Amino acid sequence: MLVAAENELNVFESAEARFEIAARKLELEDGLYRYLKYPNKEITVYVPVALDNGHLEVFIGYRVLHSAVRGPGKGGIRFAPNVTLDEVRALAAWMTWKSAVVNIPFGGAKGGVICDPSKLSKTELERVTRRYTAELSEWLGPERDIPAPDIGTNDQIMAWVMDTYSMHVRQATTAVVTGKPLDLGGSQGRREATGRGLMICADRAVEKFRMKRADSRVIVQGFGNVGSQASLLMHEAGYKIIGVADVHGGLYNEKGFDIPKLYDWVYIQHRPLPEFPDGGEKTNPQEILFRPCEILIPAATENQITSENAHRLSCRILCEGANGPTTAQADPVVEKKGIFVIPDILGNAGGVTVSYFEWVQDRQGFFWRESEVNERLTDVMQLSFDQVINYAEAHKVDNRIAAYILAIDRVTRALKLRGFYA
Ligand code: NAD
Numbered sequence: 001m002l003v004a005a006e007n008e009l010n011v012f013e014s015a016e017a018r019f020e021i022a023a024r025k026l027e028l029e030d031g032l033y034r035y036l037k038y039p040n041k042e043i044t045v046y047v048p049v050a051l052d053n054g055h056l057e058v059f060i061g062y063r064v065l066h067s068a069v070r071g072p073g074k075g076g077i078r079f080a081p082n083v084t085l086d087e088v089r090a091l092a093a094w095m096t097w098k099s100a101v102v103n104i105p106f107g108g109a110k111g112g113v114i115c116d117p118s119k120l121s122k123t124e125l126e127r128v129t130r131r132y133t134a135e136l137s138e139w140l141g142p143e144r145d146i147p148a149p150d151i152g153t154n155d156q157i158m159a160w161v162m163d164t165y166s167m168h169v170r171q172a173t174t175a176v177v178t179g180k181p182l183d184l185g186g187s188q189g190r191r192e193a194t195g196r197g198l199m200i201c202a203d204r205a206v207e208k209f210r211m212k213r214a215d216s217r218v219i220v221q222g223f224g225n226v227g228s229q230a231s232l233l234m235h236e237a238g239y240k241i242i243g244v245a246d247v248h249g250g251l252y253n254e255k256g257f258d259i260p261k262l263y264d265w266v267y268i269q270h271r272p273l274p275e276f277p278d279g280g281e282k283t284n285p286q287e288i289l290f291r292p293c294e295i296l297i298p299a300a301t302e303n304q305i306t307s308e309n310a311h312r313l314s315c316r317i318l319c320e321g322a323n324g325p326t327t328a329q330a331d332p333v334v335e336k337k338g339i340f341v342i343p344d345i346l347g348n349a350g351g352v353t354v355s356y357f358e359w360v361q362d363r364q365g366f367f368w369r370e371s372e373v374n375e376r377l378t379d380v381m382q383l384s385f386d387q388v389i390n391y392a393e394a395h396k397v398d399n400r401i402a403a404y405i406l407a408i409d410r411v412t413r414a415l416k417l418r419g420f421y422a
Contacts, residue, residue: 008303008306008307008327008328008329009302009303009306009327010086011086011087011090011091011302011303011324012086012087012089012090012093013328014090014303014324014327014328014329015090015093015094015324016037016090016093017328018328018331018400018401018404019036019037019093019097019404019408021397021401021404022397022401022404022405022408023036023408025395025397025401025405026405026408026409026412028408028412032412032415035415036067036096036408036411036412036415039064039065039066039067039089039092039093040065040066040067040068040073040107041064041065041139042062042063042064042065042085042089043062043063043064043136043139044060044061044062044085045060045061045062045063045132045135045136046058046059046060046061047059047060047061047113047128047131047132047135048131049124049127049128049131050127051124052121052123052124059113059114059115059128059132060113060114061111061112061113061114061132061135061136062083062085062088062111062112062113063088063109063110063111063136063139063140063145064085064088064089064091064092064109064110064111065092065107065108065109065139065145066089066092066093066095066096066107066108066109066110067093067096067107067108067411068107068144068145069096069107069411069414069415069418070096070099070100070105070106070107070410070411070414071099071104071105071106071107072106072107072141072142072143072144072145072146073092073095073106073107073108073109073144073145073146074095074099074106074107074108074109074145074146074148074178074352074355074356075091075092075095075108075109075110075111075145075147075148075150076091076110076111076147076148076149076150076151076153076179077110077111077112077113077132077147077148077149077150077153077157077161078091078110078111078112078113078150078151078152078153079112079113079115079117079125079128079151079152079153079157080112080114080115080116080117080151080152081114081115081116082114083112083113083114087112087302088110088111088112089110090323090324091110091112091150091323091324092108092109092110093108094108094110094323094324094344094345095107095108095109095110095352096108096407096411097345097403097404097407097408097411098344098345098346098348098349098352098407099349099352099356100406100407100408100410100411101345101346101349101384101387101388101403101406101407102346102349102352102353102380102381102384103380103383103384103410104352104353104356104380105356106146106352106356109145109146109147110150111132111136111147112150113128113132115128117152117153125157126160129157129160129161129164130160130163130164133160133161133164133165134164134168137164137165137168137169140165140176140177141165141169141173141176142173142175142176142359142362142363146175146176146177146178146355146359147161147176147177147178148177148178148179148351148352148355149179149225151224151301154179154225155179155180155181155186155191156181158177158178158179158180158181159180159181159184161176161177162174162176162177162180162184162185165177174362175359175362175363178190178355178356178358178359179355179358180358185358185361185362186358187354187355187357187358187361187367187368187373188367188368188369188370188373189354189357189370189373189374189377190351190354190355190357190358190373191225191229192229192232192233193350193351193353193354193355193373193377194225194226194229194230194321194348194350194351195225195226195227195228195229195230195231195232195233195234195321195350196229196230196233196350196374196377197347197348197349197350197351197353197377197381198226198230198297198299198319198321198342198347198348198350199230199233199234199237200350200377200378200381200382200385201319201342201346201347201381201385202216202218202234202239202295202297202317202319202342203237204381204382204385204386205295205317205319205340205342205385206294206295206317208340208389209316209317209340211294211316213237213238213239214238214239214240215294216239216240216294216295217239217240217242217256217292217293217294217295218231218234218239218240218241218242218243218293218294218295218296218297219241219242219243219244219252219288219289219291219293219295219296219297219315220241220243220244220245220297220299220321221243221244221245221250221285221286221288221289221296221297221298221299221300221304222245222246222298222299222300222301222321222322223244223245223246223262223266223273224246224299224300226299226321226322226348226351227244227246227297227299227300227321228263228266228267230297230299230321231244231257231259231262231263232259232260232263235257235258235259235260239295240256241256241257241259242254242255242256242257242291242293243283243288243291243293244257244259244262244273244288245273245283245285245288245300246266246273246285246300247285247300248272248273248274248285249272249273249274249282249283249284249285250274250282250283250284250285250286250287250288251273251274251276251279251280251281251282251283251288252280252281252282252283252288252291253278253279253280253281254280255280257276257278257279257280258278261276261278262276265277285300286304286309289304289305289309289312289313290309290312290313290314291314292314292315293314293315294315294316294317295315295316295317295319296313296315296317296318296319297319297320297321298318298320298321298322298325298326299321299322299348300322300325301322301325302322302323302324302325303324303325303327304322304325304326305318305325305326305327305330305334306327306329306330307327307329307330307333309330310326310330310333310334310337311333311337313334313337313339315339316339316340317339317340317341317342318334318339318340318341318342319342319347320341320342320343320344320347320348321344321347321348322344322348323344323348324344325344326341331398331400335398340399341398341399341400342385342399343388343399343400343403345400345403345404345407346384346385346388346399346403349381349384350377350381353377353380353381354373354377357373357376357377387406388402388403388406389402391403391405391406
């Protein structure tokens with residue numbers, strides 16, 4: 001059953017289509033359906049920033065709080081030229097479902113600023129971040145809404161968010177934001193967390209199908225935070241990474257890549273990924289998705305797998321690192337091909353899980369060893385994976401809809417207990 005999104009590439013419609021299928025399966029009452037379909041709040045801010053050359057620019061920024069039913073809003077800030085309010089809305093809703101899938105006490109939120117961080121100097125980036133945070137200061141807070149990094153933002157930007165918020169509330173408040181540097185209340189293991197979560201899910205699927213890591217060929221699209229860390233960890237664990245790509249191009253090598261060397265090439269030597277000397281065959285960044293492999297990890301951006309190209313997939317397991325890499329219209333094609341899907345709201349939930357651990361540690365003022373963080377993350381991811389798979393079997397739906405059903409069920413239970421304030 002598919003509720004068609006009118007515009008396949010509109011991520012908000014894509015997210016809504018899945019929500020709708022899951023809501024119908026759950027026989028969600030009309031009122032609750034409407035309550036959960038729309039965000040709680042949407043804020044648009046106009047961010048005036050003096051550029052280094054003296055010109056004044058005004059950037060448009062958004063923050064959407066989708067739900068605070070199970071706890072404060074939680075979700076990243078994206079800096080990218082193609083940010084739209086619809087995209088931020090979809091990402092905020094996904095955060096609600098994701099936090100519920102892994103059963104952590106957060107709601108869902110997301111933010112974004114329309115800008116190209118690669119064209120801004122460090123000082124310009126700092127001013128954009130500080131003014132955006134200042135405009136939102138009364139909406140953010142450790143008990144209200146807690147940002148984190150996403151595409152185009154990093155730990156330094158989170159440090160500026162923390163400092164700006166702290167100046168406004170007149171006290172150092174580390175727990176207002178996660179993904180911070182370790183010296184500023186960040187958590188051990190946060191940088192690797194999303195990639196590690198993906199590997200934990202892949203491991204579980206490999207076990208389920210009685211496959212072996214060493215015989216599992218992996219392709220990763222995107223070599224940013226998520227893709228590079230997933231590649232490094234999976235390489236170390238014995239998987240064979242045969243395809244990699246970033247926005248500049250892809251590389252395919254049947255023999256497998258030396259990922260630590262590639263990481264050094266891209267992040268230490270700052271050289272273009274497609275020029276990697278032991279690189280194998282060059283492809284374009286999207287074609288890499290259709291090469292044969294056991295595990296495909298799209299970890300770049302939205303709408304990579306669509307109704308136009310899904311029939312070309314040649315993987316056994318689709319483990320989604322990016323948010324929304326597969327459109328709603330592509331879902332039935334992927335299902336028909338018998339591909340085992342680890343949907344984004346489960347697969348990439350390692351990031352928000354360790355963000356939750358960071359928030360807990362900041363509030364406790366007591367920090368955990370990396371092994372403790374990883375152990376707790378493993379427990380959460382394995383349990384959530386098993387719950388989603390059990391739900392899929394019990395409700396006779398695919399894994400993605402099962403994850404939505406599990407999440408909607410948890411949020412509606414909390415909502416009913418809280419009741420509706422007049
Ligand atoms: P990032 O900015 O660090 O990296 C993005 C990577 O994707 C870069 O290597 C970039 O070159 C590549 N890329 C961009 N467009 C591409 C294209 N069209 N084809 C191929 N490669 C392309 O971002 P990130 O933090 O790694 O996030 C990646 C995805 O994972 C996003 O969808 C994000 O929302 C999602 N996500 C991130 C986290 C996190 O903890 N960072 C957590 C959950 C989900």
